[in-house]
Amino acid sequence: MMISARRRALETPEILLSVFQRLEVNDLNELARVCKAWSPMAVGTKWRTSKIRLSRVLVHLAPFNAVRSRIDITKEKWDRFQNEYAKKVTELDIDVSLATASRSVVEKLIQAYGGPLFPMLRKLRIDPTFPLDREDWWTPMAGLVACPTLGSVEIAQGTSDYEDMDGIIQAITGMAPHINDVSIYTLVYCPTYAAFSEVTQLAVNGYFDHEAWMACASLPKLKSLTILEAPDIRYYDHKVRWKQTYTVTFAALARLRIYDEDEGREARFIVSIIRNAAMPLLQTIGLHCTADVDMALIRRYLARGSPLLHEINLNNKEEKGPIEIVDVEGEEDESGDDSSEDADSEDDGSEDEDKVDDDSGSD
Structure with a gap:
């Protein structure tokens, strides 16, 4: 009886969806492979609730070596990529930028066949393993994936002392004004x-x-x-x-x-x-x-x-x-405290400057 009840529960779409939403991507992939009845929901849940890496999506458009060699990608293949993969992506992670040649090919495909690249994108996370100061990498990448549906953005720091953060922000907001x-x-x-x-x-x-x-x-x-x-x-x-x-x-x-x-x-x-x-x-x-x-x-x-x-x-x-x-203006000591604090801080600053001057003189 208990086994039968559990089986009926797992046949209920609402319960099944609730379970699937708590699983990791690898588990959802396994479920899609082992059970034909669960496959559509498992695949759909994976795309809706999981953070997808850019490279793992674009590989379905063309292998990276093919993209670099500027292989001819037909409109039919582009549409299939959009329907089967790109339109299902709602959360996207970018940790490694595309090579300039690869990015150029994708940009030309968007111009030729229509975009955006991920028309249903809701959340974008840029978590670079390379410095953000590579202006020729990260700023164009941000503009490449941003779209009007984007509502949430997370930008982590790169590994350099200088960041092209402003360029990335401008590229994103130029395509996604409603974040x-x-x-x-x-x-x-x-x-x-x-x-x-x-x-x-x-x-x-x-x-x-x-x-x-x-x-x-x-x-x-x-x-x-x-x-x-x-x-x-x-x-x-x-x-x-x-x-x-x-x-x-x-x-x-x-x-x-x-x-x-x-x-x-x-x-x-x-x-x-x-x-x-x-x-x-x-x-x-x-x-x-x-x-x-x-x-x-x-x-x-x-x-x-x-x-x-x-x-x-x-x-x-x-x-x-x-x-x-509190009657702030009526506080007797507020102005006095503030002025004394300012005076103290200025005195401290002057003392520090004197010390610096003394040190430099001694050198």
Whole structure:
């Protein structure tokens, strides 16, 4: 009886689909081979839910040696490739760029027979094993696969000290203007986040300074911002202190998360950016850091700039409920504290400069 019930359950399409969606690609391939009844659903699930590598798709169009030799690919073969493979790809990984000759052939096929290359693509992940500074590789590759249906982009860092991140972003957004979910890992500089004008969720891992903070604020539809493990948080950029940066307004931000493990720096960073930010729609904020944070000071700034805030999570300790609005202007010590802090920081800076001068003189 139990075996019969299990068999009937596996014959139910909804249950079968739920099981298949939890399997790895190799398991789905095996199911497609061993059971004719399961094959259509297994193959369809593989294409819809699995991340597919670019090279594994294009090999069905022509072997790489044939592509390099510019073999004649007929319209019939192109259409078969589109129907059997390309149109089924919804998530795509690019880890190795095509050779220039191969990419040129694919570009000519798209121009001759119509594109885009992956018309149903929803999510693109660029995770290079080679440096991103090869401008002749990665920027054209991004434009080659991007399409209007693309809604999610993840760009990891290459292995070089310089990245052509801006070129990649411009190539993607030029073909996919409606991207709403972006994750970027960069250790070098602030990319042109403003190009993602429709983004609602943004995760930044790596380099982050006041320029990046203001660039994020320029995104009119941004609802969720996550700053991950920033190892290179900067307090100075072109001699501008965080405490003296212009006040920025996040028009739509409802959720802010900051994760940083560099003890002693992130507390200043968090206080500085919150002090100089107006987030009128912010509802939840999470601060995950190693150093002690002056929560009383943060609450004062949040009450002033985020009247809808009702949840604070500090190192996984939740505080829920409306944030008490403090009469910030009436705080007797605020201006005094700020000026003294500025004076202290300037004194510290001058002392450091004196030390540097002394050292250089001694050399």
